[in-house]
Amino acid sequence: MTRPLVLVVEDDTVMRRVLTVALRSNGYDVRSTDSGRGALREIETNTPDMVLLDLGLPDIDGFEVTAGIRRERELPIIVLSARDEEHHQIRAFDDGVNDYVTKPFREGELMARIRAALRRPIAISERREIRCGDVHVDVSQRRVFVGGAEVALTATEFKVLHLLAQSQGRVVTHSQILRAVWGPSQAYEVQYLRVYMRQLRQKIEEDASQPRRLLTALGVGYRLVPADGD
Amino acid sequence: MAAPIPGARSAIRAVAWALASAGLAYAVQPYAQRSDLEMIHLLVIVLIALRFSLRDTLIACTVSTVSFDFLFVPPHFAFALTDAKNALVFIAMFVVATVISTLVERMRRQEQRARAAAFQAEALYGLNVELAGLTDARQLAAVTVRHLERLFDARAVVLMRTPDGAFDGADPRDVEPAERAWMRREYTRVDAPGAKSIWLPIAGIRAPLGVVGLMPPESFAKESEQGFLLVACVNQLATATERVLLTNAVHRTELETETERLRNSLLSAVSHDLKTPLATMIAAATTLLRRHATLDRETVEALLADIVGEGERLNELILNLLSITRLESPTILLRRLPQALDEVVAEAVLRFEKRGESPSVRVNIDADLPLVSAEPLLLQQLLSNLLENGARHAGGEAVLEIRATAGPGSVTVQVADNGPGIPEQERDKVFEKFYRAAGSRDGGVGLGLTICRAIVQAHGGKIAARGRPGGGALIEFSLPAMAETPLLPEPSPPAEAVNA
Numbered sequence: 001m002t003r004p005l006v007l008v009v010e011d012d013t014v015m016r017r018v019l020t021v022a023l024r025s026n027g028y029d030v031r032s033t034d035s036g037r038g039a040l041r042e043i044e045t046n047t048p049d050m051v052l053l054d055l056g057l058p059d060i061d062g063f064e065v066t067a068g069i070r071r072e073r074e075l076p077i078i079v080l081s082a083r084d085e086e087h088h089q090i091r092a093f094d095d096g097v098n099d100y101v102t103k104p105f106r107e108g109e110l111m112a113r114i115r116a117a118l119r120r121p122i123a124i125s126e127r128r129e130i131r132c133g134d135v136h137v138d139v140s141q142r143r144v145f146v147g148g149a150e151v152a153l154t155a156t157e158f159k160v161l162h163l164l165a166q167s168q169g170r171v172v173t174h175s176q177i178l179r180a181v182w183g184p185s186q187a188y189e190v191q192y193l194r195v196y197m198r199q200l201r202q203k204i205e206e207d208a209s210q211p212r213r214l215l216t217a218l219g220v221g222y223r224l225v226p227a228d229g230d
Numbered sequence: 231m232a233a234p235i236p237g238a239r240s241a242i243r244a245v246a247w248a249l250a251s252a253g254l255a256y257a258v259q260p261y262a263q264r265s266d267l268e269m270i271h272l273l274v275i276v277l278i279a280l281r282f283s284l285r286d287t288l289i290a291c292t293v294s295t296v297s298f299d300f301l302f303v304p305p306h307f308a309f310a311l312t313d314a315k316n317a318l319v320f321i322a323m324f325v326v327a328t329v330i331s332t333l334v335e336r337m338r339r340q341e342q343r344a345r346a347a348a349f350q351a352e353a354l355y356g357l358n359v360e361l362a363g364l365t366d367a368r369q370l371a372a373v374t375v376r377h378l379e380r381l382f383d384a385r386a387v388v389l390m391r392t393p394d395g396a397f398d399g400a401d402p403r404d405v406e407p408a409e410r411a412w413m414r415r416e417y418t419r420v421d422a423p424g425a426k427s428i429w430l431p432i433a434g435i436r437a438p439l440g441v442v443g444l445m446p447p448e449s450f451a452k453e454s455e456q457g458f459l460l461v462a463c464v465n466q467l468a469t470a471t472e473r474v475l476l477t478n479a480v481h482r483t484e485l486e487t488e489t490e491r492l493r494n495s496l497l498s499a500v501s502h503d504l505k506t507p508l509a510t511m512i513a514a515a516t517t518l519l520r521r522h523a524t525l526d527r528e529t530v531e532a533l534l535a536d537i538v539g540e541g542e543r544l545n546e547l548i549l550n551l552l553s554i555t556r557l558e559s560p561t562i563l564l565r566r567l568p569q570a571l572d573e574v575v576a577e578a579v580l581r582f583e584k585r586g587e588s589p590s591v592r593v594n595i596d597a598d599l600p601l602v603s604a605e606p607l608l609l610q611q612l613l614s615n616l617l618e619n620g621a622r623h624a625g626g627e628a629v630l631e632i633r634a635t636a637g638p639g640s641v642t643v644q645v646a647d648n649g650p651g652i653p654e655q656e657r658d659k660v661f662e663k664f665y666r667a668a669g670s671r672d673g674g675v676g677l678g679l680t681i682c683r684a685i686v687q688a689h690g691g692k693i694a695a696r697g698r699p700g701g702g703a704l705i706e707f708s709l710p711a712m713a714e715t716p717l718l719p720e721p722s723p724p725a726e727a728v729n730a
Contacts, residue, residue, distance in 0.1 A: 084607065085565070085607070086565065086567075086606060086607065087565070104541065104542075104545050106538075106584075190567060190568055191568035191601055191712070194568065194569075194570040194573070194601060197570075197573070198570065198572065207593075208572070209572055209575070209576060209593045209594075209595045210576055210579060210580075210593055211576055215577075215580075216573040216574075216576065216577050218569075218573070218574060218577055218606035218607060218609075218610055219565075219567055219569075219605075219606030219607065
């Protein structure tokens with residue numbers, strides 16, 4: 001099996017070198033560039049399997065790079081940024097990036113996010129069952145099991161969980177969830193969502209006040225991760 | 231009746247008195263001595279002198295004397311001064327009339343002057359009292375205008391000079407004369423027909439502070455009584471304005487000094503606290519760089535862990551500094567979202583525990599906590615700081631506890647530790663900038679709790695330090711709760727395959 005090729009787009013030389021070392025030692029092939037245009041060229045010529053993208057680049061910013069990539073292909077993008085404000089994250093997720101890691105970060109966390117992003121995207125029509133750690137979503141029968149025991153969910157709770165399971169490991173923004181489950185008119189009623197998330201957590205978490213599966217990206221959205229994984 | 235000569239009316243009245251008294255004397259003549267008649271004559275002269283001006287008195291006196299001479303001094307019904315005694319009596323009459331009239335006139339003038347002085351004193355006192363209570367230059371001007379308009383029954387303006395050399399809010403037609411008075415720095419009368427006005431500079435320590443303009447129906451000189459009153463009023467305005475400006479300047483200086491002091495202590499604290507972890511990181515890294523071949527595995531790992539730990543400490547510090555800068559800016563705009571505290575607490579605890587070697591946290595949250603409207607990352611920072619603070623003060627055996635409860639209209643969160651606690655008298659001080667607990671050994675600029683307070687206050691909440699029952703510190707904050715949110719309806723037509 002060939003090693004996945006990761007493209008590092010980062011203008012800081014030291015960070016670029018550290019990332020290269022970390023990725024190589026974790027079993028990835030690495031190419032790197034220090035500019036947005038360089039990134040678009042690299043993607044054209046070397047077809048990497050995923051991109052680690054800094055937002056603040058000297059020529060064109062990360063959002064433009066994302067737009068440029070998304071016009072062409074579907075490869076996973078993880079943003080690495082020192083900007084932690086929610087609106088940057090929301091914009092990035094709405095633009096279709098797979099994950100957003102704020103600097104500074106720990107190597108372990110970054111590698112976990114990369115592994116999650118590289119998992120084969122789930123073809124919706126084909127998948128009848130989705131697994132995320134010990135959470136098992138049986139799509140065809142609309143049933144959910146946690147650690148083997150069935151959990152009774154309402155229709156809405158099931159839709160929310162299904163959506164998060166399809167994008168597992170990835171943050172799904174509030175508006176993406178609201179639009180997908182309730183339709184476009186509800187896209188901004190964020191507070192309703194909290195209530196459903198609370199209910200869902202009470203059903204699928206051991207301790208709803210300290211969730212391990214259904215995590216919050218504060219002010220941005222939610223993410224389903226395998227419990228105690230990574 | 232239009233008087234052809236000014237004061238003719240009073241002269242005629244005085245003469246009428248004189249003639250009436252002569253008539254009276256003529257009527258009583260058969261029953262009286264000549265000396266009695268002279269007494270009547272004298273009495274009338276005295277009465278006239280008391281009531282009328284010197285001129286009128288002299289006219290009346292002449293008429294009276296001539297008529298007495300005509301009626302009573304032999305030869306009767308003829309004008310003749312036959313003996314020296316009579317002549318002497320008449321001269322005495324004139325002298326008495328002149329003396330009394332002059333004295334009375336002087337008294338009258340004094341009284342008038344006293345009345346004018348009292349009026350001015352009262353007017354100035356009224357103005358002074360009102361000006362003394364004010365602390366704003368604009369209000370001073372407005373009050374002065376009101377007083378001047380009442381005292382002089384004329385339009386008045388106060389034009390303060392702005393730093394860029396214009397008159398604040400001046401009517402265009404007032405600018406030219408105001409400018410002239412300001413340049414001359416003197417009482418300036420403008421006597422254009424139909425537009426009489428008087429302009430005075432408001433004296434300041436270095437340059438005039440502005441100009442006062444008055445548009446009276448009749449212009450008056452600086453030396454007149456009205457002129458004196460106007461100048462006095464303007465002087466009071468000048469003193470009051472100067473006082474206000476000085477007070478403001480003192481306030482500004484105090485504020486600047488305080489800001490400067492804070493900035494300096496912030497800078498020195500920050501540079502110390504930024505450099506300490508950096509120094510550790512550089513020292514550890516250079517040791518590893520040069521000696522990694524000879525160091526044993528455990529030492530290498532310990533040094534590496536130090537580098538990571540110090541780096542994270544640096545990161546926290548920078549986040550806190552950024553937040554306090556933002557929270558202290560006067561125009562802070564919070565990016566508020568409806569926020570579930572259980573989610574924020576969970577995130578903060580998760581991050582805290584990920585940091586390794588952190589004590590465990592017990593979380594106890596009411597099931598149906600209302601939402602709060604807050605900026606998510608600030609709330610998370612608030613909780614992180616409180617956990618960090620608890621861990622630091624409780625030391626190795628720390629047990630931390632977060633409890634969130636719903637109160638009427640608010641949500642209350644308590645973060646408690648089992649450390650030494652905060653002495654009662656210091657509980658208010660812990661939120662002050664650069665406060666560090668007595669005997670606290672390790673880092674922290676003393677900004678953590680200050681930021682907590684700033685975050686809570688920015689969201690309209692309250693924060694306080696308390697004692698934890700059974701020992702330890704407890705920090706409690708509460709935030710206003712949002713109104714109950716109804717559940718979204720279940721989407722009616724079962725939406726098919728969910729396409730994100």
